[in-house]
Each structure stands twice: as structure tokens, then as C-alpha cells.
Amino acid sequence: MKYKFNKEDELFRQELRSWIRNEIPGDFNIWQGIDEAGEDFEYSLEVRKKLANRGWLTMAWPKEYGGQGASYMKQVIFNEEMSYHRMPGRDGFGAKMLGPTLMVHGSEEQKKRFLPPIANGEVQWCQGYSEPDSGSDLASLKLKVEDKEDHWLVNGTKVWTSMAHKASWIFFLGRTDPDAPKHKGISFFLANIKDSNIEVKPIINMAGRHHFNQVIFENVKLPKDALIGELNKGWYIAATLLDFERSGVEYPATARRNFEELVEFVKNKKNSLGIPLINDPYINKTLVDLDLEIEAAKLVAYEVAYLQSQGEVPSIEGSVAKILGTQLAQKVAKIGTDFSGLFGQISDSSAPFDGKYLNQQLDVTAYTIFAGTTEIQKNIIATRGLGLPREDKLKVRSK
Amino acid sequence: MDLGLSEIQKMLQESSRDYLVENCTMDYIRAMESDQIGISDEIWKNMADMGWLGLMIPEVYGGSGFNFDDMSILLEEMGKVALSGPFFSTSVIGAQTLLLSGDESQKKEFLPKIASGNLKFSLAFNEKTGSFEESEISTTTSVKNDEGWTLNGEKYFVNDAVGADYFIVASASENNEGISLFLVPSKSDGIEIEKMEAIGGDKISKVNFQEIKLLDSQLLGKEGEAWKTLSKVFNYGAIGKTSEMSGAALRVMDMTLNYIKDRKQFDRPIGSFQAVQHHAADMAILTKVSTQFSRKAAWEISNKDNSNINIHRAKSYVSKAFHDVCQISHQLHGAIGYTWDYDLQIFTRKMQHQKLAYGDTDFHQKKISNLLNLK
Numbered sequence: 186m187k188y189k190f191n192k193e194d195e196l197f198r199q200e201l202r203s204w205i206r207n208e209i210p211g212d213f214n215i216w217q218g219i220d221e222a223g224e225d226f227e228y229s230l231e232v233r234k235k236l237a238n239r240g241w242l243t244m245a246w247p248k249e250y251g252g253q254g255a256s257y258m259k260q261v262i263f264n265e266e267m268s269y270h271r272m273p274g275r276d277g278f279g280a281k282m283l284g285p286t287l288m289v290h291g292s293e294e295q296k297k298r299f300l301p302p303i304a305n306g307e308v309q310w311c312q313g314y315s316e317p318d319s320g321s322d323l324a325s326l327k328l329k330v331e332d333k334e335d336h337w338l339v340n341g342t343k344v345w346t347s348m349a350h351k352a353s354w355i356f357f358l359g360r361t362d363p364d365a366p367k368h369k370g371i372s373f374f375l376a377n378i379k380d381s382n383i384e385v386k387p388i389i390n391m392a393g394r395h396h397f398n399q400v401i402f403e404n405v406k407l408p409k410d411a412l413i414g415e416l417n418k419g420w421y422i423a424a425t426l427l428d429f430e431r432s433g434v435e436y437p438a439t440a441r442r443n444f445e446e447l448v449e450f451v452k453n454k455k456n457s458l459g460i461p462l463i464n465d466p467y468i469n470k471t472l473v474d475l476d477l478e479i480e481a482a483k484l485v486a487y488e489v490a491y492l493q494s495q496g497e498v499p500s501i502e503g504s505v506a507k508i509l510g511t512q513l514a515q516k517v518a519k520i521g522t523d524f525s526g527l528f529g530q531i532s533d534s535s536a537p538f539d540g541k542y543l544n545q546q547l548d549v550t551a552y553t554i555f556a557g558t559t560e561i562q563k564n565i566i567a568t569r570g571l572g573l574p575r576e577d578k579l580k581v582r583s584k
Numbered sequence: 585m586d587l588g589l590s591e592i593q594k595m596l597q598e599s600s601r602d603y604l605v606e607n608c609t610m611d612y613i614r615a616m617e618s619d620q621i622g623i624s625d626e627i628w629k630n631m632a633d634m635g636w637l638g639l640m641i642p643e644v645y646g647g648s649g650f651n652f653d654d655m656s657i658l659l660e661e662m663g664k665v666a667l668s669g670p671f672f673s674t675s676v677i678g679a680q681t682l683l684l685s686g687d688e689s690q691k692k693e694f695l696p697k698i699a700s701g702n703l704k705f706s707l708a709f710n711e712k713t714g715s716f717e718e719s720e721i722s723t724t725t726s727v728k729n730d731e732g733w734t735l736n737g738e739k740y741f742v743n744d745a746v747g748a749d750y751f752i753v754a755s756a757s758e759n760n761e762g763i764s765l766f767l768v769p770s771k772s773d774g775i776e777i778e779k780m781e782a783i784g785g786d787k788i789s790k791v792n793f794q795e796i797k798l799l800d801s802q803l804l805g806k807e808g809e810a811w812k813t814l815s816k817v818f819n820y821g822a823i824g825k826t827s828e829m830s831g832a833a834l835r836v837m838d839m840t841l842n843y844i845k846d847r848k849q850f851d852r853p854i855g856s857f858q859a860v861q862h863h864a865a866d867m868a869i870l871t872k873v874s875t876q877f878s879r880k881a882a883w884e885i886s887n888k889d890n891s892n893i894n895i896h897r898a899k900s901y902v903s904k905a906f907h908d909v910c911q912i913s914h915q916l917h918g919a920i921g922y923t924w925d926y927d928l929q930i931f932t933r934k935m936q937h938q939k940l941a942y943g944d945t946d947f948h949q950k951k952i953s954n955l956l957n958l959k
Contacts, residue, residue, distance in 0.1 A: 186593065186653050187586040188880045189887075194585075258585050448958060469958050473949045476956060477901050480894075484876035491587040505869050560858075566868050567861035571841055574856040 190258060198262045204239070205270045208232070217541065218271030222396045225273070226351045230306070232274030237306035243280050250288055250296075251304050257494040261434050261487065268438035278310040278348065279303040283356050283375075290373070290414035290422050299375070311378065313343035313357030313400055314423070321561050323358075324367045324420060328402065330359035330374065337374065337412070339405040345555070349385045349398040352378050358419050365417060373419035374411045382406075392547035431503055432493075434486035436510025440479045443517045443542075448472060450537060451524055462524065471520055478516060482509040501570030504562040511552035511559070518545040587876070593657050596650075600661040603634065608665040610927045617785030621747035622669035628701055637675045638699025641683070646696030652820065656827040656882035660875075663831030666930050668786050668937070670704050673744035676824045677817055678705025681752050685765060685805030685813040694750075694767075706748035706770075708739040708791050709814065716818050716943045718811045721763050724793070726755040733803070735766060735796040743941070745770075745777050745789040753793060754810060762808030766798050784934035816890045821942035822899040823881045829906040829938050830874040836906075836931050837867045840913040843921075854916075863912050870905040877901050893955040900948035903939040910935055 190198070206213045219225035236242040245260050246252020255263075267275055275281075284303045287296055302308040319326040328341030343349075343357060355378045362370030378385065384401040414422045451462040451472075462468050485506045492499045521542025522529045532540030553559045567573045589597060607627060616622045631637050639655050641647020655676065662671070679698050682691060682705075697703040711720055724737025735755055745751070748770050757764040768775070774794040782788040805813055841864065844855035854860050881898035910932045914921045921928045939945070953959070 186589060186879060186883050187887075188883045190585055448956070463958055469953055470949065472956070472958055473952045476952060477897055480897055481873045481877070481901065484880065485873060487585065488587055488872070488876060491585055494585075495588070501868055502872070505872055508869060509873070560862070563862045563865035564858065566865040567855075567858075571861075571864055571868060573841070573845065573861050573864060574853055576856050576858060576861075579852055579856050 190262070194256075194258055194262055197259055198266060201241070201263065201266050202270075205266060205272050208235070209270065209272070213270060216271060217538075219273050220394070221273045222348055222351065223394065226309075229273035230309070232272070233276055233306035235306075236274050237304060242274075242276060242306050243284065243304045245281070246284060246304070247288070250284075250300055257432075257490040261432050261490040264432070265434045265438040268435040269442045271439075271442065274306075276303070276306065276309075278312050278352075278356075279308060282312065283310050286356075286373075286422060286425055287413065289425055292410070295375075295410065295413065308354060309348060309352040311346055311348045311352035311355050313346055313349075313355045315343065315345045317342055317344050321558055324371065326358055326360060326371065328357070328359045329363075330361050330372060332361070333406075336409065337407040339374075339376070339402040339407060341402055343400040343402075345388070345397045346385075346400045347397045349378060349400050350387060350395065354378055355383075355400065356413070358423060361419075362417050368420045370417055371419040372416050373413040373422045374407060375413060376402075376405065376407055376411060380405055390548070390551070392544050394548070431506075432486040432489040433503070433506035433510040434483065434490070436506075436513050437479045437483040437486060440475075440482070440513050440517045443521065444472070444475055444479060446538075447517075447521055447524060454524075454537075468524070471523075475516060475520060478509070478513050482506065482513050485509055501566045504557075504565045504570070507557065508553075508559050508562050511549075514549045514552050515546075518542050518549050522546050587879075589657065592650075593654055596654060597657050597661060599634070600636070600658050601664075603630070604661055604665045604667065608662075608667045610666075610930065613666050613930060616669060620787070622744070622785070622787050623671070628670075631671065632699065632701030635699075636671070637701050638679070638695070639675065641679050641695045641699050645691055646699040647679075648699075651886040652823070653879070653882040653886040656823065656879060659824050659827035660831030660834075660878075663828030663833075663938075664835040666832065666835075666934050668784070668934060670706075670744040670747060670787075672821075672824060673706050673748070674698055674704045677707050677743075677821055678750075678752065680820050681705075681707060681765070681804070681813060681817050684816055685810065689801075690767070690804065703749045704744065704747055705750050705752060706742055706744045707752045707754075707817070708742045708745070708768075708793075709754045710739060710741040711737070712740050714741055716947060718763065718815075721754050721756050724753065724755040726757055726764055726766060726798070728758050731797065732800055733766065733798040735768065735793050735798055737793050739791045739793070741780070742789045742791045744787045745791050746779070746787055751775075751791065751793075752804060754814060757808040763810040763814065764807045765804040765810040765813065767802045767804055768793070768796060768798065772796055782937060784930075784937045786934065786937045788937070818942045819885060819890050819895050822948070823878065823885055823895055825938045825941050826874075826878040826898045826902045827882060829902050829935070830871070830878040832931050832935070832938070833867075833871045833874050833902075833906045833909045836909050836913045836928065837864075837871050839928060840864065840867065840916050844916055847918075860916060863916055867909050867912050870909050874902045874905045893952060896943075896948040896951040896955070899943060900945040900952065903945050903948075906935055907939065 209216045219228060221229040240253055244253040244255040248254050280303055284300060287299055314323060316326050316328060331338040339359060356375050358371050359374055360370055361372040382403050382405040386399040387395050388397050388399060389395055451468055454462045456462060485502060489499045489502045489506050492502060525537045528536040529543060532543055568575045635648040638647030639650045643649040682694055711723055713720055726733045726735045737755060751768040751770060753766050753768050754763050774796050776792040778790040780788045780790055844860055845853050847854050877898040881894045884892055884894050913928055917928060920926050
């Protein structure tokens with residue numbers, strides 16, 4: 186038992202932290218971060234290149250692919266500090282998901298072509314998984330990919346595709362064998378999203394922001410080498426994505442920064458009697474409860490990374506971390522909004538933090554839905570973790 | 585970062601689990617609820633032989649020389665079988681109080697006898713208010729005189745008073761500046777013990793100390809300076825109870841999983857229904873976080889410092905989580921879990937002491953608030 190990072194890791198944290206604080210435009214104490222999927226995308230790419238230059242963007246990659254082979258704990262620290270400081274520039278789709286998948290399943294040529302631009306922070310990828318009729322039941326996806334001897338012909342629609350409007354490439358799952366059992370007729374492909382037969386239609390979320398899209402493939406012809414790995418093995422290839430650091434530490438780290446900001450706020454903000462809000466026992470208790478939830482999510486995130494560092498595949502821990510982290514994000518947003526009193530409905534600059542927490546409250550509604558809803562995560566915990574029988578696998582005798 | 589157990593902790597975990605499962609059966613636990621002392625002589629002797637009673641006592645005083653994070657592993661296992669009784673009062677609270685404040689001759693005299701199972705201790709701290717703050721000591725007084733001291737006062741919520749050989753009594757010192765601790769033999773004239781009916785069968789008493797004559801050699805630590813010791817002892821107590829609860833929560837979850845895999849309604853195990861599965865998943869979340877909170881706090885007490893925020897976080901979180909786990913377990917067990925004969929209710933009743941002992945959620949949350957400077 187040792188609940189402490191080792192010295193080398195702590196030194197890395199210090200180095201990273203001072204770099205970030207230096208890099209943030211203006212005072213990091215008031216830095217609010219940026220909308221990476223919106224107008225600040227270019228700035229985020231700039232930072233990404235700097236991260237690439239320092240080797241941090243792909244620190245998790247093996248040395249043979251130009252990475253550092255960094256430990257899981259070091260990756261946790263990286264994500265923790267970046268999230269805590271609201272620092273843009275990380276590359277979830279390219280560096281964290283597609284890159285490692287290519288290393289395992291890509292051909293030599295595919296690796297040579299696609300890995301270096303990711304490692305250099307030069308390219309934005311997006312992920313085409315969900316479809317209008319395939320959400321939680323992803324394996325039912327229908328986007329049709331036909332083998333036309335010298336090319337693939339793609340027809341269908343992807344939806345909720347984050348960053349598609351900023352990306353130059355998309356990796357996606359398509360149905361290559363309509364007759365096989367649903368998990369066994371899916372393949373993994375790459376496409377240049379700027380193809381004239383691919384249409385990216387914006388979807389504006391309820392916070393009024395453009396984060397995700399509908400991506401329509403209409404008679405898109407792809408070269409044969411757009412296929413990654415074996416035909417009809419796409420479901421399993423996509424699953425390998427998940428074997429890299431996925432502690433979910435970004436949620437408690439983000440929440441901790443917001444917590445500190447909210448504490449400062451209620452220390453300075455006074456009620457109509459001139460008493461600082463922090464002296465209100467209800468507000469005090471709300472903050473202590475929040476502190477506990479932040480720590481709970483952090484402990485589980487560390488446990489995920491620890492298990493990964495031991496060569497174990499976290500089973501329920503990953504789902505627990507996702508559930509706790511995303512609920513936490515919603516809680517912080519709600520508390521921040523509640524603390525604003527009547528301004529909790531105002532999103533202009535007269536409101537505390539310019540209505541940031543109010544907007545966040547709308548944004549984070551998606552958190553418990555995306556990347557496996559809370560309900561799906563609980564199903565996973567119950568069936569894979571606790572060994573309870575799957576409802577859809579039961580043969581019920583009808584009487 | 586190493587969240588796994590050391591080899592020695594694994595051995596302690598396995599051997600204690602084997603012993604406790606075999607010897608501290610639910611029938612035994614039920615029998616001990618109506619026993620005066622709450623432990624059989626045989627098991628007490630075994631605990632001495634296995635080195636548990638002196639687990640945290642240094643080897644020079646006849647103990648095993650383990651750390652508190654090791655103790656927390658043993659307490660998890662005790663929590664799993666719902667074992668209460670004088671072990672905690674003697675070997676966690678008593679031993680730590682002596683180690684922290686006893687002088688060399690007191691340590692030499694008493695600690696080996698704790699380790700060998702020859703002496704039981706009981707800390708008499710709380711008064712009627714029932715708080716774990718320094719201000720709790722308001723009516724118990726120790727007055728200095730020519731021969732030594734005279735102690736008077738009425739103590740409430742005294743754990744394991746019956747069967748204890750010595751009380752460690754907290755009293756306001758003469759000038760009312762600070763708290764002093766005294767070692768008081770339980771056979772002394774003027775001691776009256778009255779049982780308080782505890783819901784979990786824990787041995788809790790009112791103890792009245794009247795005109796107790798004490799010698800200087802019975803003073804434990806310096807006059808008026810015991811609060812420093814006590815606040816540390818309470819942190820051991822709080823995390824000890826937290827470890828028990830995180831172990832007990834795992835057992836309650838286990839019982840529940842077995843039940844819902846087995847129990848059939850509508851021609852299928854009820855554990856196949858998602859409404860039931862999501863309750864089970866919630867239990868898994870609560871137990872997972874509880875184990876991490878309690879082990880981290882235990883490790884920090886052993887390796888960093890005895891007074892830090894993670895102790896308070898652990899006790900307040902795990903108390904609430906364990907309560908939730910019991911509640912969910914009852915919900916999933918349906919009517920059977922509500923009966924006296926079914927073992928689940930033993931955990932639910934004993935939980936109440938574990939939650940309250942050494943500071944309830946509210947107490948520890950206020951500490952968190954202070955340490956985060958939320959003012």
C-alpha cells in the first residue's frame with residue numbers, strides 16, 4: 186500500500202504545471218479555458234503542436250512510434266494537470282484513440298502515413314460510431330460499406346459526431362456483412378472527411394453550441410487501403426481503443442478547479458444582510474459534499490490507472506469512474522448556477538462568471554449520455570463485474 | 585502509487601479471513617449480543633496467540649510491531665463478520681492511548697499484558713453531550729491533593745466497560761485548563777457501571793466515578809495536555825470504524841448478490857432485471873469508493889500524519905455509503921431481509937454504532953469545512 190506518487194512523477198507534475206502556467210495567456214488564476222470545438226479551435230491546435238514538441242502529446246505511445254512509453258500514472262498526472270488548468274490542446278481522437286489502434290491493427294503503410302501527423306499535432310480526427318438508429322445498441326449500426334473490387338462504396342449516416350466540422354479525417358465503423366451476427370459484420374475504416382460526397386451538417390446543442398454533427402456518406406468511394414485490420418473485425422478493433430489510459434481523472438480534476446473558484450466566489454459574495462454566502466450553513470454543507478464527491482471520483486480514477494499499470498484490465502472500475510465523474514460534472518454546474526441566485530438564469534456578463542456555470546449546466550447534460558450512458562455503465566458493472574445474468578441472454582420459459 | 589496490499593498484508597488478510605469465517609459465525613455473533621463482554625475466552629486467547637491483540641504494539645513491548653494500515657486490513661475482515669467486542673477498545677484505542685501518552689514504565693507494565701490478552705482497557709471520554717470535541721469534558725474533574733488525586737464524574741457511551749480491567753478516564757484538570765487522563769482500575773471503590781441498551785448489541789455503558797482516589801503514577805501523560813493524545817486516538821478510532829464499515833459493506837453486497845442470483849420471480853432470477861441490477865451497481869460503486877477512502881486514510885495515518893483531511897473525508901463518506909449499501913440491500917432482499925432470523929439485519933443494527941463512534945458524518949464534515957478553510 187502506498188497512496189502517494191513517486192518522486193519522478195511529482196517532478197514531472199511540477200515541470201508540467203510550470204509550463205502550463207507560463208503558457209496560459211494572462212493570469213492563470215482567472216483563465217477560464219476556451220471552446221476547443223468552436224472559434225478557438227486554431228488556438229487549441231497551436232497548443233497541441235507545442236505539446237507535440239515537448240513529447241507530451243504522445244507520451245503514452247511506445248518508443249518505437251516516437252512516444253515516451255510513459256507510465257499510466259504519468260499519464261494520469263498529465264490529464265489531471267491539463268484539466269485542472271483548463272488547458273486546451275489534448276487530442277482524444279487522434280493521439281489517444283486512433284493512433285494506438287493503428288499501432289496494433291494498421292499495416293506498415295497505414296502507420297507510416299497516419300501516425301506522424303498525429304504525433305506532430307497536425308491533424309484533427311473525428312470518430313464516426315453512432316447512427317440515427319444505433320446509440321447504446323451500437324452494434325446494430327447500418328452504414329453500408331460495399332466491396333466494389335477496386336474500392337469501397339459507402340452509404341449511410343453518422344450522427345453526434347463531435348468535431349466533424351473541424352476535422353480533416355474520420356475513422357468510422359461500417360456494416361460490411363449484413364447477413365452475419367451483428368457484432369461480426371462490422372469493419373473499421375478511415376476517410377478524408379473533405380471528400381465531396383461526405384456532407385457534414387451541424388447540430389446545435391441546447392447550450393447553443395456547435396460541438397457535434399451529422400455526417401452523411403452518399404456514394405463515397407474509398408480506396409481499398411481505407412480498411413484497418415481484418416474485414417468484419419471492426420467491432421473488436423474498436424474495442425482495443427479502450428485499452429489505453431482511461432481513468433477519467435479529467436472529471437475530478439476539472440471539478441476541483443471549479444470547486445476552488447466557487448469557494449472564492451462565496452467567500453466574497455455577500456447576501457442582502459452583508460454576510461458572505463460561505464457562512465450560510467447550507468452553502469457550506471453543499472461545498473463539503475462536493476469535496477467528498479470530487480475525492481471519490483479521483484480515488485476511483487487513480488485505481489483505474491493503478492490497475493492498468495499492473496497489467497490488469499479494469500472491469501467495473503472504468504465504468505465506476507465514468508459514472509462518478511460525469512455525475513460530478515453535472516453537480517458542479519448545478520451548484521455553480523445555484524450559487525448565482527436570481528442570476529442563475531442570466532447568461533450575459535452581468536451574471537457571475539458571465540453565466541459560465543449556467544451554460545455548463547446545459548453542456549454537461551450530455552456527459553451521462555455520451556460514451557456509454559450511465560445506464561449502460563451500470564449494466565456493464567452488474568453483468569461483467571458482479572456476474573449478474575444478462576436480461577437479453579435469458580431464455581424465459583413461456584407458460 | 586501502490587494500491588495493492590503488501591505480502592504481509594495479504595497474509596494477514598487471508599489468515600484472519602480464514603479464522604474469522606470459521607470461528608466468528610453468525611450464530612456466534614448473535615450469541616455475543618447477549619453476552620456481557622461480547623467475546624468468548626477462547627477467541628480472546630486465540631487473538632492473543634495470533635498476535636492480533638498486540639498487532640500495533642512495538643515488539644519491545646511484546647507486540648507484533650505492525651502499522652495502522654495493516655490493522656485496517658484486519659478490521660476490514662472483522663467488519664465482514666460483524667465482530668464487535670473488546671478488541672477495538674483494548675487493542676486499537678487502549679493500546680494507542682498508552683503508546684501516545686504513557687511513560688516508559690506504564691508502557692512496560694501494560695502493553696505486554698494487552699498483547700498477551702491479560703488486560704482489557706476501556707476509554708471513558710464522552711459525557712452526556714456525546715461529542716468528540718475537547719469541550720466534551722465539563723463535569724468530570726480530577727482534583728489534586730496531598731496523596732494524589734480525587735476523580736469524580738459521570739461518563740456516557742463508554743465502550744466495553746464491563747469486563748475491562750482498566751478505565752482510561754478523561755477529566756478536566758484542576759484549574760479547568762485542559763484534559764488529563766488517568767488509569768483507573770475497574771475494581772476501584774466508587775465505580776458504578778450501568779448498561780445502555782445499544783441497538784447493535786455493542787457493549788455501551790454509563791460509568792459513574794465517585795470520589796476515586798488516584799496516585800500520581802496513575803496519571804497518563806502530562807496534566808492538562810491529553811487533548812493532543814485524544815484527538816489522535818479518535819482519528820485511529822474513526823478510521824478503524826471506517827475500515828470495519830468498508831469491510832462490512834463488501835459482505836453486505838456479497839450477501840445481496842448471492843440472494844438476487846438465487847431468488848426467482850417471474851421464472852427468472854431477480855438479479856436479471858435491470859431495475860435490480862442498477863441497485864447492485866450502485867452498491868458496487870459505494871463499496872469500491874469506500875475501500876479506497878478507508879485504505880488511503882489508514883495509510884496516511886501510518887505514513888504521513890495523524891491529522892489530515894482524508895481521515896475526515898473517509899469517515900464521513902464511508903458512514904453514509906455503508907448506510908446506503910444496507911438500505912439498498914434491504915430493498916433487494918424484500919421481506920426476508922427484514923426478519924430477525926436473516927443475518928442482514930445484524931449488519932444494519934451494528935452499523936449504527938460504527939457510524940457514530942469517533943465522530944458522525946456531521947462532525948467530520950465540519951472538520952473538512954475547517955480544513956478547507958470554508959469560512
